[in-house]
Amino acid sequence: MTPDLSTLKPQRPSLYRLAADGHSLDFFFTHCPACQGLSFPANAPGCMHCGHPTDAAMQVVRPGGGTLLEYVTLHVALVPGMQAPSIAGDIRIAEQVVEEGVIAVDDESRLQPGMALRAVAVPSASAGTYGCQFVPAQEAMR
Numbered sequence: 001m002t003p004d005l006s007t008l009k010p011q012r013p014s015l016y017r018l019a020a021d022g023h024s025l026d027f028f029f030t031h032c033p034a035c036q037g038l039s040f041p042a043n044a045p046g047c048m049h050c051g052h053p054t055d056a057a058m059q060v061v062r063p064g065g066g067t068l069l070e071y072v073t074l075h076v077a078l079v080p081g082m083q084a085p086s087i088a089g090d091i092r093i094a095e096q097v098v099e100e101g102v103i104a105v106d107d108e109s110r111l112q113p114g115m116a117l118r119a120v121a122v123p124s125a126s127a128g129t130y131g132c133q134f135v136p137a138q139e140a141m142r
């Protein structure tokens with residue numbers, strides 16, 4: 001029933017990869033040697049907090065996930081291939097780093113601001129790849 005995600009490729013290989021559990025995602029960050037901040041995406045030109053130059057040697061891998069800040073149910077597909085309705089949220093994936101993500105729950109009543117989310121791999125419609133969605137952290141445990 002569960003597809004073997006390890007045979008698929010990430011849609012955004014510069015942002016994330018499949019974690020060791022074969023289900024959740026690890027995110028790539030840049031760890032700034034000047035201010036100790038994490039920047040995302042890792043290939044950004046310089047630290048997003050203090051502007052210090054960064055390079056590939058400063059890349060670190062952290063479990064993908066974070067804190068749900070706010071969310072909204074979208075009733076139209078904003079991009080081709082997007083399911084509607086779907087729930088989009090702002091997720092704080094590291095200190096002072098907020099990204100938008102799709103939250104894979106069928107009803108936003110299961111969500112609340114401040115809850116922990118985990119990034120998981122979701123097979124995408126285009127063959128051979130997976131994308132990134134978020135689920136409540138306790139549901140990511142298996």
Ligand SMILES: [Zn+2]
Binds near residue numbers: 036
């Ligand atoms: Zn910095």
